[in-house]
Amino acid sequence: AAVDFTDQCTVVTGASxxxxxxxxxxxxxxxxxxxxxxxRLDRLEALAEELRDAHGVRATxxxxxxxxxxxxxxxxxxxxxxxxxxTGLVNNAGFGTxxxxxxxxxxxxxxxxxxxxxxxxxxxxAFIGPLRASGNGILVNVASMAAYSPTPGMAVYGACKAFxxxxxxxxxxxxxxxxxxxxSLAPGLTRTEFFDDLSGGAYKGSYETPEQVxxxxxxxxxxxxxxxxxxxxxNALAGRLPRLVTRRRA
Ligand code: NDP
Numbered sequence: 244a245a246v247d248f249t250d251q252c253t254v255v256t257g258a259s260x261x262x263x264x265x266x267x268x269x270x271x272x273x274x275x276x277x278x279x280x281x282x283r284l285d286r287l288e289a290l291a292e293e294l295r296d297a298h299g300v301r302a303t304x305x306x307x308x309x310x311x312x313x314x315x316x317x318x319x320x321x322x323x324x325x326x327x328x329x330t331g332l333v334n335n336a337g338f339g340t341x342x343x344x345x346x347x348x349x350x351x352x353x354x355x356x357x358x359x360x361x362x363x364x365x366x367x368x369a370f371i372g373p374l375r376a377s378g379n380g381i382l383v384n385v386a387s388m389a390a391y392s393p394t395p396g397m398a399v400y401g402a403c404k405a406f407x408x409x410x411x412x413x414x415x416x417x418x419x420x421x422x423x424x425x426x427s428l429a430p431g432l433t434r435t436e437f438f439d440d441l442s443g444g445a446y447k448g449s450y451e452t453p454e455q456v457x458x459x460x461x462x463x464x465x466x467x468x469x470x471x472x473x474x475x476x477x478n479a480l481a482g483r484l485p486r487l488v489t490r491r492r493a
Contacts, residue, residue: 244465249482254332258279261435263333264456278303284306290304291303318369326446331341339399340400352399385407386411424475426463450475455474
């Protein structure tokens with residue numbers, strides 16, 4: 244049966260743009276209250292107002308830098324203090340650089356691991372109890388096609404996303420029978436700020452929109468039968484991205 248989002252409250256990280264903002268809009272349309280998390284508070288506030296006006300849901304913007312170790316646990320404590328009950332979590336915040344490993348700034352690599360993995364794990368651990376208890380909540384962790392396709396220039400990013408994939412599929416098994424819907428979402432190339440930055444305009448092929456990616460995710464959640472879903476043209480890209488990046492570096 245389709246997920247019933249009424250009386251739910253879903254935390255969406257990385258809600259200030261791209262896939263996260265599209266997720267927040269779709270969940271609000273289906274009746275979920277929201278906690279919107281990212282660094283750019285102005286964007287979160289504008290989105291919260293839009294969602295309140297359009298759908299009458301409660302939307303709480305929270306500015307947070309998830310590249311700081313412990314930020315995920317701090318957010319959970321903050322929501323506890325405010326008495327906001329959380330029944331859903333979309334761990335969408337993420338970023339990756341695309342420099343060859345031996346040239347990359349070590350601090351950037353460490354930030355990637357903190358945002359893409361460490362705080363994702365901390366947030367999941369902090370909320371998994373309430374999520375399981377809610378009976379009809381969702382847990383979506385945003386991986387990437389990079390999880391399936393080791394790519395030069397994205398060694399740490401791809402490995403982080405492979406972590407997310409394996410981690411989330413394991414939780415899918417652990418959640419069976421609880422009513423909690425768990426999903427690892429692997430978008431392909433998606434037209435957002437993220438890929439515009441990363442590709443440097445080099446990729447001229449087809450993109451999906453964030454709305455298409457979110458539709459794929461919600462279809463999979465509503466069916467609730469699979470631990471992971473890929474969106475878009477992963478296969479078209481899997482062999483080409485490594486060549487594309489390498490050529491650009493040559
Ligand atoms: P965007 O760059 O549009 O969105 C990334 C979001 O993550 C923003 O809301 C950003 O908010 C947030 N974020 C980044 N760093 C931090 C941080 N340190 N603290 C808090 N929030 C942070 O890109 P996408 O929508 O494309 O990315 C969403 C997810 O999709 C990511 O996990 C990405 O890896 C994944 N993905 C994207 C693909 C694509 O082709 N676009 C393909 C496969 C996966 P702010 O800057 O305000 O903090």
